[in-house]
Amino acid sequence: MSVSWMSPTDRSVKIADLEANPTCGAGIVGLRRMLRLVACGLLFALAVATGGLLALAEGALDLPPQAAIDADVLLKEGLIYDGSGDEPFRGSVAIRGDRIVAVGTFPVGRIKMAVDCSGLVISPGFIDLHNHSDKQMIDRRTRANTNYLTQGCTTIVTGNCGAGPIEVAKYYNQIDVDGAGTNVLHLVPHGALRARVVGTAYRAASSDDIAAMQGLARQAMREGAWGLSSGLIYVPSSYASTDELVQIARVVGDYGGLYASHIRDEGASLLAAIDEALEVGQRAEVPVHISHFKASGRDAWGLVRRATDMIERSRELGQTVTADQYPYTALSTSLEATIIPPWARAGGHDAINARLSDPLRAARIRGAMIDALGDRDDGAMLRLARFDSKPEWVGKSLTEIAADRKSDVLEVATYIVQQGSAMIVEFSMNEDDVRYVMRQPWVATASDGRAYVPDGDKPHPRSYGTFSRKVGYYARQEGVIGVSAAIRSCTGLPADILHLTDRGYIRPGQAADLAVLDLEKFIDLATYDEPHQYSEGVVHVFVNGRAAIFQAQLTGILAGRAIRKKSPQSKPQKPIGVIGGGGGEE
Numbered sequence: 221m222s223v224s225w226m227s228p229t230d231r232s233v234k235i236a237d238l239e240a241n242p243t244c245g246a247g248i249v250g251l252r253r254m255l256r257l258v259a260c261g262l263l264f265a266l267a268v269a270t271g272g273l274l275a276l277a278e279g280a281l282d283l284p285p286q287a288a289i290d291a292d293v294l295l296k297e298g299l300i301y302d303g304s305g306d307e308p309f310r311g312s313v314a315i316r317g318d319r320i321v322a323v324g325t326f327p328v329g330r331i332k333m334a335v336d337c338s339g340l341v342i343s344p345g346f347i348d349l350h351n352h353s354d355k356q357m358i359d360r361r362t363r364a365n366t367n368y369l370t371q372g373c374t375t376i377v378t379g380n381c382g383a384g385p386i387e388v389a390k391y392y393n394q395i396d397v398d399g400a401g402t403n404v405l406h407l408v409p410h411g412a413l414r415a416r417v418v419g420t421a422y423r424a425a426s427s428d429d430i431a432a433m434q435g436l437a438r439q440a441m442r443e444g445a446w447g448l449s450s451g452l453i454y455v456p457s458s459y460a461s462t463d464e465l466v467q468i469a470r471v472v473g474d475y476g477g478l479y480a481s482h483i484r485d486e487g488a489s490l491l492a493a494i495d496e497a498l499e500v501g502q503r504a505e506v507p508v509h510i511s512h513f514k515a516s517g518r519d520a521w522g523l524v525r526r527a528t529d530m531i532e533r534s535r536e537l538g539q540t541v542t543a544d545q546y547p548y549t550a551l552s553t554s555l556e557a558t559i560i561p562p563w564a565r566a567g568g569h570d571a572i573n574a575r576l577s578d579p580l581r582a583a584r585i586r587g588a589m590i591d592a593l594g595d596r597d598d599g600a601m602l603r604l605a606r607f608d609s610k611p612e613w614v615g616k617s618l619t620e621i622a623a624d625r626k627s628d629v630l631e632v633a634t635y636i637v638q639q640g641s642a643m644i645v646e647f648s649m650n651e652d653d654v655r656y657v658m659r660q661p662w663v664a665t666a667s668d669g670r671a672y673v674p675d676g677d678k679p680h681p682r683s684y685g686t687f688s689r690k691v692g693y694y695a696r697q698e699g700v701i702g703v704s705a706a707i708r709s710c711t712g713l714p715a716d717i718l719h720l721t722d723r724g725y726i727r728p729g730q731a732a733d734l735a736v737l738d739l740e741k742f743i744d745l746a747t748y749d750e751p752h753q754y755s756e757g758v759v760h761v762f763v764n765g766r767a768a769i770f771q772a773q774l775t776g777i778l779a780g781r782a783i784r785k786k787s788p789q790s791k792p793q794k795p796i797g798v799i800g801g802g803g804g805e806e
């Protein structure tokens with residue numbers, strides 16, 4: 221348990237005019253402010269001497285008459301879940317410009333707009349640690365990111381699974397110039413580094429190659445990336461040795477970044493894959509983050525418990541290890557990555573097709589495909605999510621398509637691979653495992669989805685419903701975890717994992733990224749059959765102090781920004797995942 225600074229009721233911060241009194245230490249303006257600073261200093265000494273901390277702080281800081289809070293927006297009298305995982309408390313949130321300036325109960329001055337939040341929940345805007353909108357956030361059609369705003373999301377992290385842009389400054393600038401519905405943070409993707417330096421050939425990287433990848437990673441970190449991602453089932457990230465990952469991750473660690481991994485295997489070899497991720501973290505001395513933590517395939521069901529034990533043990537030994545999860549029992553990826561072995565995917569689509577028309581190699585590939593399909597109920601577990609060549613097949617399983625065509629599943633699968641770029645949804649997880657992973661306090665909520673405008677595809681519903689499903693279904697309806705913990709897994713926890721210090725919490729000084737929810741109605745509506753359904757129950761969303769959703773209506777305002785990581789930051793003082801711990805502006 222961590223120390224709670226104030227009881228939930230005391231949390232009604234009566235001293236919270238942060239701009240008048242930022243952190244007991246910034247520049248001095250005027251006598252009154254100086255008095256406050258003196259009070260602050262005395263208080264701190266007293267608190268240290270007595271260990272009494274802020275129980276005293278509150279009383280002492282009450283001494284100077286409280287200044288009334290002027291605000292552009294006052295979210296009035298809601299139930300505040302502040303992102304720490306503590307119980308909620310009643311109060312208001314004042315926004316000035318793009319910052320939160322007061323939280324709780326405080327005298328108000330001039331208010332430009334008051335928003336009645338009685339009966340509603342005020343939460344930090346949700347942070348999606350694992351998002352694939354790298355192209356969508358710089359595309360006019362999708363950059364508003366409405367399927368995330370409507371879940372209460374205000375920030376997404378791109379560059380995941382080893383894929384995405386490596387020219388970080390250019391990417392960030394484009395977002396800032398054109399605008400975006402949500403904020404965007406970016407990880408430097410290992411697969412793209414390797415594609416640039418080594419290409420997609422199936423070979424080890426030379427020391428020169430590694431130096432070149434390190435150089436690109438260093439540049440990306442200087443331009444404000446937040447860490448390195450790997451996608452160890454995808455070509456060419458999958459061709460990297462553990463050593464290669466360690467050497468590149470070390471560079472990222474120099475800049476205070478983390479190593480986020482789509483690990484090498486989420487099936488029967490899950491434990492070996494977790495072990496590799498932990499090793500990269502230990503040897504490179506970087507925080508390790510396991511992306512979309514799961515056990516996939518019947519052979520692997522239950523292994524998440526042992527993987528959790530391994531992670532717990534490493535955490536007890538002082539290693540920083542965290543994970544994220546989307547709250548569904550199906551995954552989604554490309555058909556190729558699912559049924560074609562990595563060696564056969566070298567060189568990209570044309571090379572795959574060349575191998576498929578070479579009898580010897582084709583026989584080997586088809587053998588692997590038969591095994592992969594066999595593990596998936598002969599294709600019944602694989603449903604096409606996108607297939608441009610035959611959109612009428614989308615939404616059907618490979619088994620259904622084969623039956624319709626009076627064909628063989630292997631023939632259908634081969635045809636789809638030959639046409640290329642098919643995405644699938646695979647029903648491969650166990651509900652108990654999903655719930656078990658969700659209960660771990662170091663597991664954040666993350667979607668693994670992307671921005672969409674409704675079209676003919678049937679993507680995984682996670683792009684529309686991850687956060688509303690976690691809070692609305694799993695926490696509120698099913699009680700798998702408490703609502704406070706669920707909200708923390710979407711807010712303060714991902715901020716702590718990223719070392720993103722000014723978002724994820726409702727505290728004075730934090731960015732005004734806020735979601736106002738009708739908690740009783742907050743739920744996902746997107747399903748596998750009808751995925752393009754916005755979530756319900758989000759009443760208002762503020763991104764950098766501006767309303768992106770107001771009274772349940774999208775405003776069309778593009779208030780999101782590229783968020784650049786600044787200088788290297790020290791490692792966290794307490795283990796991430798502890799309720800009430802970490803982050804914030806302290």
Ligand SMILES: [Zn+2]
Nearest residue numbers: 381482511512
């Ligand atoms: Zn992934």
